[in-house]
Amino acid sequence: MKITLYTVVSPDGITIENVLGYRSPEKALEAFEAWKKRFEAQGFYSSVDSGRIPLEDLDRSCEFDTTTAEVFPRKCSCCGKGMTEGYCIDGGEEYFCSDECLHTEYTKEEFEAKYAEGDGDSYWTEWPEEEIDLDDELIFEENF
Numbered sequence: 001m002k003i004t005l006y007t008v009v010s011p012d013g014i015t016i017e018n019v020l021g022y023r024s025p026e027k028a029l030e031a032f033e034a035w036k037k038r039f040e041a042q043g044f045y046s047s048v049d050s051g052r053i054p055l056e057d058l059d060r061s062c063e064f065d066t067t068t069a070e071v072f073p074r075k076c077s078c079c080g081k082g083m084t085e086g087y088c089i090d091g092g093e094e095y096f097c098s099d100e101c102l103h104t105e106y107t108k109e110e111f112e113a114k115y116a117e118g119d120g121d122s123y124w125t126e127w128p129e130e131e132i133d134l135d136d137e138l139i140f141e142e143n144f
């Protein structure tokens with residue numbers, strides 16, 4: 001599922017706080033205010049390209065923008081990647097996106113035993129988009 005996120009771009013052209021974005025413009029503004037406070041002690045923002053930017057000019061030097069991001073119903077317990085399909089272990093205790101990630105915790109034989117010919121609570125499955133809870137912590141393709 002694709003959603004719109006609100007971002008704050010620093011004078012260096014990267015989003016603040018290393019996050020993809022925020023769910024609402026209000027949240028983005030909140031994060032921006034908190035981010036600016038970090039530079040209060042030194043009294044300026046140190047930009048790679050334009051050097052020192054006085055704090056009072058930071059509002060003008062940053063940009064509010066939006067971005068689109070894909071959100072996922074589940075997250076791999078091993079690599080943290082968002083997933084729409086993958087291994088479900090013990091009815092949802094753990095999830096794995098690939099054989100590679102599964103085998104960091106379970107051997108093929110151990111999984112086969114849990115799978116139990118389809119009678120177990122461990123299996124490969126797909127999760128529909130409807131299972132994404134937008135009020136919950138969002139899961140993106142990559143871990144941030």
Ligand SMILES: [Zn+2]
Pocket residue numbers: 076077078079080081096097098101
């Ligand atoms: Zn994984």
